[in-house]
Amino acid sequence: MEVLNNELEKVILQSVLEELAKKGLLPTQSKGHVMSAAMMHTSLNSDNSSEEMVTFPSLDEMQIANPFNADAVRAMKKSTPARIGIGRAGARPKTISWLRFLADHAVAQDAVFLDVSDEFLKQNKLMSVQSAVTTKDEFLTRPDLGRRLSAEAVITISEQCEKNIQVQILVVDGLSSSAIEANIPDLLPALMQGLKSAGIKVGAPFFVKYGRVWVQDHVAALVNSEVIVSLIGERPGLGTAESLSAYMIYRPNEKTVEADRTVISNIHKGGIPPAEAGAHLAEVVQQILAAKASGVKFNQQK
Amino acid sequence: MPEATTQTITSVGIDIGTTTTQLVISRLTIENTASGTFVPRVEITDKEVIHRSKIYFTPLLDRDLINAVAVSKIVKTEYLEAGLTPERIDTGAVIITGETSKKENAKAIIEALAGYAGDFVVATAGANLEGIFAGKGSGASAFSAQRHQVVINIDVGGGTSNFAMFHEGKAVESTCLNVGGHLIEFEPHGDRIIYISEPAKIALHSSGQKLQVGERLTLPQLRPVVKAMAECIVEVLKTTRLSELTRELLMTPTLRLEFIIRKVMISGGVADYVYASQGPATMSEVTAFGDFGPLLGWELKNCLDQAGFVLEKPSETVRATVIGTGTQSVNLSGSTIHLQEKTLPLRNVMVISPFPITIPDSIQGIAAVIKKEMQRLQVDHTEGSVALAMIGPRTMSFANINILGQGILSGMEDYLSDNKPLILVIEADCGKVLGQCMNANANRPIEMVCIDQLEVEDCDYIDIGKPLMGGRVVPVVLKTLVFNR
Structure with a gap:
């Protein structure tokens, strides 16, 4: 079958090349090169045994060949994670910049497509429930389903969670499982400690798989908490795939809109460090409790 | 909880120099520059000088004694x-x-003035700090950040030349040389010497000249010794292997010269003569202010040109130090910090850095190091407050922060038993969570100030002001009370 396919390919290629040569779009002498290159038998899937880790040079390394003012380039590179001062090869990026771009893109995709591991949930003592979504594909294509809990989750929460509390904390995968695994181990204990020191009654935090921000409204209705906090993975970018946001809302109901939520974003080691963010969030939650409002209404009271 | 988005504070800078005394009043604007969904980031966004004093001759009772009463009158008038x-x-x-600053009564006078001049004005001195303030006031610091070029600012005053090198806005090296325009005094517009200072005697000796008070001098007689002094200044920029004269005149270790100097800026009283189009032609022009400042400026310009240094004009010359002092002495802490407002302000807090290299990994280890350091410095039961300064926890993990918090509590047990506030200054962004950890772990409520994102390395004392922006940040003034020699 493969041989047949190859023969067929060869015929097609030859006729295409001849056609191109006739129209003067391909020099006759190049025809042979193109043909042999096209017919080379190299597998697109690389052999696993020869897979090697590639180490990139540090991001702040000078990649411009003859900088007029190297100090200026370094200072500018330091001020942004954007890909500046990377030099060029003719009109194209250098190989190393291009590879780094692809690698960062892969990291971002992994953050979306991988799941938070069971081991991680166990280590952090997080009970797991699922939104109304059943697969990753559905999660990405049906945001509406990610905003409410599955029937099973409703039962689990109703049976196992403490009710009528001041604060309920949710850990939600959202669009980055990497953000959850990178930040929660330092953020959650700091936030819990801060709330506990202030004498606030907090329910046991739990995990929502395939969840979107609004799923917190559904949970709040079940546990009847005053404030509900979602720690959710942000849509990854090429700069970082580990950024987390905290969405907080005071007593959500069916009339709740986006402006009713208070959000603190950019929680990751290159933004606000997760432990410090936990202590800051503990203070914001206390302020929301005192103000009995969140979002724009809360800001107006300040 | 009212939380304004901007706030202004009024800052005063007073510079009492060998020759002149000046004062400026500035208005600093403080603003939360982070967007709505980010954690607040409070910064000084504007510095405006709203009052510049006249330039007074420093009132002296005799050669070694500043007239404190007269100085405070100047301040009052301004x-x-x-x-x-x-x-x-x-x-x-x-x-x-x-x-x-070398004169033994300086400290007393500075304290008297600090009490007079508002609640939070502090006394500060030290040759290196002075040079850094001058470089910030002259615009050298800003120039290095805007043009991305290493700039050295030399503030040449009456008694000293203060060097500060800036790289991307940050002071990287500094030194102080005992060369200034007022080291030999003359009758104004005259040619008779009325005073020769010690450093001037050293310079004269090295150039083989013998001059006495009361002698009359011609320009060709004066020029060699002034030129020798100017050469000392330039030598410091060129090499670390210094001549005997330069070594004798240095008041602090010399520059390491780890950066290539791209531009040279001169500020201070002598600066205007460096940037003049022609030098003084007669003794009367040289001694217009009763010293040789104009000639030193001109000779310095020639020496720099000869050595191939590129001069850049500063935005402030004679007022550089006082403007730097008034606008740059205040630092803001990070914007997520832990404190009780009633504890502040705190003045003259002694800074201790117990972990110069690494932090132990256990509570006991951390506690032991702190205890030992507190005992070594015998500060447990002294009157003043102590601040523990450190770079940060071993890692930024909650576990490590919690261990650090518990270690500090245990190590500071004796100190805290006197009901003194616990003061921590950390470089890493973890002040709020560290404060929270200590609060949670303490067996009783303790007064605590835990501030972050400040470097207090090489500083002996700090003042911490009342919180600003609804408790978000505190102003901190770093002080070096070690007087020269």
């Missing part, structure tokens, strides 16, 4: 002129510079 009272001054600094 406040009146600016329409301000001491109560309306939020922060600032008094800096005693050059030759005057």
